[in-house]
Amino acid sequence: MMDRAQRNEKILKAIAERTKQALTSKQAARQMLIDEGIYTKKGKLRAEFGGGKSGGVKSGGVKSGGVKSVGGKNVGGKGKKSVTA
Numbered sequence: 001m002m003d004r005a006q007r008n009e010k011i012l013k014a015i016a017e018r019t020k021q022a023l024t025s026k027q028a029a030r031q032m033l034i035d036e037g038i039y040t041k042k043g044k045l046r047a048e049f050g051g052g053k054s055g056g057v058k059s060g061g062v063k064s065g066g067v068k069s070v071g072g073k074n075v076g077g078k079g080k081k082s083v084t085a
Contacts, residue, residue, distance in 0.1 A: 018032070030043060
């Protein structure tokens with residue numbers, strides 16, 4: 001049976017080999033990302049990694065009904081007063 005250190009060494013060696021293979025070309029790198037489920041088969045970034053329509057946070061802002069304030073005065077939201085220091 002393998003101890004933890006041997007197991008970790010084997011895992012790190014496998015990761016290093018997979019990385020070496022992926023770095024051989026742009027096509028190999030893209031294929032690795034597809035194989036690992038980060039890219040779709042069409043080569044697009046999956047929603048859970050920030051691509052497509054994830055329904056969550058969009059780049060450049062937060063998708064929510066949060067309160068925005070300027071100088072402690074409410075400029076949007078649902079009537080909640082913002083507290084500033």
